[in-house]
Amino acid sequence: xxxxxxxxxxxxxxxxxxxxxxxxxxxxxxxxxxxxxxxxxxxxxxxxxxxxxxxxxxxxxxxxxxxxxxxxxxxxxxxxxxxxxxxxxxxxxxxxxxxxxxxxxxxxxxxxxxxxxxxxxxxxxxxxxxxxxxxxxxxxxxxxxxxxxxxxxxxxxxxxxxxxxxxxxxxxxxxxxxxxxxxxxxxxxxxxxxxxxxxxxxxxxxxxxxxxxxxxxxxxxxxxxxxxxxxxxxxxxxxxxxxxxxxxxxxxxxxxxxxxxxxxxxxxxxxxxxxxxxxxxxxxxxxxxxxxxxxxxxxxxxxxxx
Numbered sequence: 645x646x647x648x649x650x651x652x653x654x655x656x657x658x659x660x661x662x663x664x665x666x667x668x669x670x671x672x673x674x675x676x677x678x679x680x681x682x683x684x685x686x687x688x689x690x691x692x693x694x695x696x697x698x699x700x701x702x703x704x705x706x707x708x709x710x711x712x713x714x715x716x717x718x719x720x721x722x723x724x725x726x727x728x729x730x731x732x733x734x735x736x737x738x739x740x741x742x743x744x745x746x747x748x749x750x751x752x753x754x755x756x757x758x759x760x761x762x763x764x765x766x767x768x769x770x771x772x773x774x775x776x777x778x779x780x781x782x783x784x785x786x787x788x789x790x791x792x793x794x795x796x797x798x799x800x801x802x803x804x805x806x807x808x809x810x811x812x813x814x815x816x817x818x819x820x821x822x823x824x825x826x827x828x829x830x831x832x833x834x835x836x837x838x839x840x841x842x843x844x845x846x847x848x849x850x851x852x853x854x855x856x857x858x859x860x861x862x863x864x865x866x867x868x869x870x871x872x873x874x875x876x877x878x879x880x881x882x883x884x885x886x887x888x889x890x891x892x893x894x895x896x897x898x899x900x901x902x903x904x905x906x907x908x909x910x911x912x913x914x915x916x917x918x919x920x921x922x923x924x925x926x927x928x929x930x931x932x933x934x935x936x937x938x939x940x941x942x943x944x945x946x947x948x949x950x
């Protein structure tokens with residue numbers, strides 16, 4: 645069963661028919677933003693206290709004819725950074741979804757742009773990261789260090805966002821489930837769901853499809869635990885973000901094997917857009933891990949000690 649709007653959840657829990665037309669997926673994104681932002685804020689404050697991430701003097705509006713400068717506290721930039729990356733991420737997620745379904749877009753552009761479903765996580769990741777780096781450059785903060793701080797929060801935010809996909813039934817489910825392969829000890833709802841009342845209005849035949857948002861949420865929560873445990877690493881700045889790229893790539897590559905996504909023709913290769921990007925993330929992340937694994941810098945020693 646899916647719950648597209650808050651009123652649906654209230655009705656399921658209490659039986660009361662309260663008109664609350666607030667999208668559950670939107671609420672999940674907001675909740676993910678605040679929770680992930682809290683962890684990012686905590687990590688930035690820790691790095692600042694350790695002397696790894698300092699203040700910067702940023703040029704602002706002119707005061708009495710002369711440029712005014714103000715200090716940027718890394719522990720207090722999260723709200724602006726989150727808002728910018730969120731808006732850019734939504735735009736990127738929509739753009740990548742359109743690129744993946746160009747035939748539908750050409751047939752009805754407005755429907756593709758304003759649909760309530762159809763967001764590509766990798767499009768959001770790429771656009772959001774670029775927008776965030778623009779902000780970081782303006783604030784004169786070390787980009788690789790900020791990326792390291794953001795890595796666990798990104799994984800956690802994605803996990804919480806996938807819970808919203810599961811609750812609302814926004815179409816990010818898997819292919820038809822093969823019940824013959826289901827382990828006897830596993831509950832049926834963890835193997836197949838029909839997402840009745842889903843927000844995209846699709847009727848799924850019994851026994852249902854793989855609830856891939858649940859699988860992704862579980863894998864990403866495990867990835868968050870790993871990244872959070874490794875955040876005091878003694879390697880070069882950017883190492884933890886490289887680990888994040890590897891984890892994100894592996895997670896998505898695995899889930900794509902049972903996801904319902906269009907297969908694209910890349911000439912020699914035939915794969916989904918997400919599979920292609922996932923492979924690039926794994927390769928790029930692995931290269932980053934290898935290149936940044938040298939220990940011994942003063943910042944790395946402070947990171948371990950803090």
